[in-house]
Amino acid sequence: MLLSIVIFLPLLGVVAIALLRGIGASAVKGIAMAVALLTFLISLGLYTGFDATTAEMQFQESHAWISGLGTRYDIGIDGISLWLVLLTTFLTPVCILAAWNSVEKGLSGFMMSLLALETGMLGVFCATDLFLFFVFWESMLIPMYFLIGIWGGERRIYATVKFVLYTMAGSALMLVGILYLYFQNDNSFALLPLYEKAGTFTHANLLFLAFFIAFAIKVPLFPFHTWLPDAHVEAPTVGSVILAGVLLKMGTYGIVRFCLPLFPDAAATYTPLIVTLAVIGIIYGALVAMVQPDLKKLVAYSSVSHLGFVVLGLFTRHHAGIQGGVLQMINHGLSTGALFLLVGMIYERRHSRMIVDFGGVAKSMPIFATIFMITTLSSIGLPGLNGFVGEFMILLGSFHGGAFSKVYVVLAATGVILAAVYMLWMFQRVMFGTPNKINAALPDLNTRELVVLFPVLLFIVWIGVYPKPFLSRMEKSVNVVVTKVQQETAPAMGHTKIKEVPRYARVDINKEAETK
């Protein structure tokens, strides 16, 4: 019941705002904030009640839904979705507070979209029925469509149509895959029984591709990424935050929830191709980001680069890589979310996102500059902050796991240098130097903005210093995925067999046996 409450409480907020038409703007904001905060608080119950010792789905609920179709309302979370659910419930109130004064027209519509979006996103992460998953997946597009299309920038229509069409092109393929699986699953959409049949599907390669392309567009993986910069640039600040923070994670979540455990052989077959695309994305995204004149576009392309890392980690098919990948999803949500928030804050002051318009901002806005610095450092993977842990584990899994050539790892590692290049260069151009008259007069962050940023910073530091609580809860669930991928692929892979027990295996190895 708890999980359903978390999912649908925001929707209740939408209904409330819709019914209480004619109330003032502050009341609308108050209701939205209260609902989002309450959702977050309740979702903390998922954290405290979560049993880290099992890989089973938890907080499961199952109700008859459309029995004629063979679909049920089946929900549940494991150690992977738990974090994405929490990330969503955490970012939504942050976003509402961030948008407090920036929405001029249609405030109630804006807040309704935001809350409806939250329900859609939470549903995607919790659904354990393929049809239900698809319904949430598609329904989430509608509020996002409004958010960009109504409250966006100049070219918002182009951007939002591109975003929606591109995603739907992918979803169409996925729907085909879902239907085909349905027929191989005794006319049922239930996900958990499918896991038992993993590796036995006919046309598994095609099925894998149908799912993977849908997710690759969402991630977005090179070369499916061009909708992202447009969507980010045109979206309002909060739209960008949600887009980068949560929506992109649905692609990578889909990979780890469906592609890897359901079609392990196909995943192994396509690993070289996908890893190549991921590494291209890492370097390409970084290089393109380097020369962007627009701050938002720069951050958008940096997302392409960072999510290349996540995909690389997932396809290591190794404990370290996949855990790192999942952790990096959260990290990217926090740090890129914070970057978009910061860009939004300075846009509200300066009404420009062009890097050339800035310079010397660190002098007029020292606190802003400090927080921007911390976020930048988190984004470029400085130890002590969250990004490092994820990148370290991904590279470790890539190198150690042996699922693909070490050349990829070396190339990906150069992406780490490039990330520092474009972020620090941007930071220098915006923050350093002597400010001109306009920039010298910019007021520093106010208390509301500090309250928006502080919780995000807290997690950025927490994960960086002590990631254990995060990793330990996802460990069992990731193990299941790894066991599946490795078991199914070991005979087929032959030469690229995963080196599970290296030569000096007695060293630093946990005594507990791996879950079979």
Place this chain on the structure above:
Amino acid sequence: MIVPLISLILLCPLAAFAFFGLMSLARRSVPRQDYLSTAAMLFALVCSLLLLQQVVPHPEPHTVEWISIGKISFSMGFYLDSVTAIMLIVVTLVSSLVHIFSMGYMHGDPRYPRFFAFLSLFSFSMLFLVVSDNLLGIYIGWELVGLCSYLLIGFWFEKDSAANACKKAFLTTRVGDIGMFIGMMMLFTKFSTLALYGEDGIFALAANLSTGDMVWLSIAGVLIFCGAVGKSAQVPLHTWLPDAMEGPTPVSALIHAATMVAAGVYLTARMFPILTETSSLIIAYIGGITALVAATIAIVRVDIKRVLAYSTVSQLGYMMLGIGVGSYVAGLFHLTTHAFFKALLFLGSGSVIHAFHAMHAHSHDEHDAHGHAHADSDANEHTHEDGDSELVHAHGSDIPPDQDMRNMGGLRHKMPITFATMLIATLSISGVPFLFSGFWSKDAILGGVLERAMEWSSVHHYVLFGMALFAAGITAFYMFRLIFMTFFGEPRNQEMHDMAHESPKVMTVPLIVLAVLSFPVVNVLWFNDAYVTPPKQPHIHAPAHAGVFNDTKGTFSLFGVSEAVAAEEEGAHDTHADEGHHGHSPAHTIAMVLSIIVAGLGILLSWLFYHRRTLSAESVATTFRPLYHLFWRKYYFDEFYNGVLVALTVWKARLFAQFDGTVVDGIVNGIGRVTRDILAAFTGFFDNRVVDGLVNRVAQVTWAMGGRIRRIQTGAIQTYLLIVLAGIVVLILVFRAL
């Protein structure tokens, strides 16, 4: 006692940073933050001194688990051996003195509290690096000190040169760090751990590797050394360090002379047991080349801080050379002596700069801080005020006038304490015999190189010895050039000279303390065999033809030879070189004599050129014009990096950006347009023929939109949905058929 003491040492600066950092974010100012930060550092120093007694011969690391992934787990922990203990003292001592000095030097800077917060963060990171028992911990500390270096170089970020320099420092060192990271991955893949010590640590496991693994181990060793090349500013990644002089001078003393840049040497020394013959030789060559290249560049610099910066690069090369030839103790010994005398030289130069700054403070009343003479990016203002435009700008350089040695001269009467203490440091770094610490440590390295050359009859090592010896002579030359130009002769800029004055006590006391430390006081620790035991190098063996000189060992000695010889007789052959600092072989005698000669020559030439002026530097420069240009242009490293590497990357980036906009996005838009046009045609046809009236209108609207990609309207989505639906129906039929 060890764990609580180390924890305290780490916590003091960390707490200072965290507290003051949060306070400044909350816009609260804390009274006397500088005193509190300094007190925290001094307390850490006391703890470090207490730790000196706690060192045991074969320490075990103290660890806690940090992350565990499946069967892999990573721990964080402390490891305290004699080298750690000595490093802790060096770091906390220099840091404390720099804290005190900064109270005077940075006084009145608008970001004064932030400066101290950064210093605290740096101290914590450096100490964390030093005490870590594993590569991951070292790497974390390593990156954090890099961050602090970035923040402090860019402390006066209003100045473009500072903003460029801090970025350059961070990026250049990161290039090396990636090598180090990949090296760590290689070690981890082999040994499944990043812990160094203990029976399951890398060193114990690596000792058992067979000769077949030597190539692999050499590559891993060199990759890890890449990190040190970046951080310790070795050729070819040395170019960031001279630029880092844009930071406040106390920062140069602490980070870019005494501690952080020495971290590379420390890391290489820590990696001592896994070095192979090949990787050692590469390290030795990089060190030797760096020592020589940087020394030659230093000869022609006119900015007092740049001279010292290149001198630092050169001396770091010495230390690397020492470790590369197996003289573990000598390398680390030079690290400690250098930390003190170079910190002294930098603080001394800071004192000189400060003396000139007072004038700026006068002439720029609106600037409440001397730091702002720096921050002022307006060069014209300087020119106008200082009246030295011809001198400074004739060379087309942008050297701040208060750092330009061509504006100095005759300062010894004005600043007696600064002069005396800097002279002591100069005598030490130049290798003036017996009385100064630098002589002993430099000689230990030179002796170590020559000893290996003679023992192994190795041409490589003879070449390296030649380079090191030559660099030693140049060092003496350019250091005395600095002293003569700054403190002797007639004042070259009377206006500036008149304003100069001795610095306040808060700045001179640290100078005096460091001057005392430039006498051979630390030798007591390093020359104590019972205290410092060099680790074994199981993968380095003397070549078969070596050993000619073995029988003559122990003929020369200065310190405690008897135990050394006794230990040596039972010790393995390959440990001989490690104990080279005792000077008990003919190699050390020869090296000592030669080094005294070249130092004397260097000082003599410097005196003739820059004091007596019987020789003219200008005419020599004209005679050897190409060489002079090579040195003045710093071997064209920056030109190469900016003109080739940076330009290529930016060009590639622009190319990709264009590709992304036209090709990748073009395909997407193209597909979108084609699909929509076909779809529009199809629906149009369908509607016209099958449905009439109202539906017809929709189709017309759809038609009208063709070709205008920028202005798609929502109608397109409906048509799109239609085709999706049609597709699904078709596919379901297909699947049924399957």
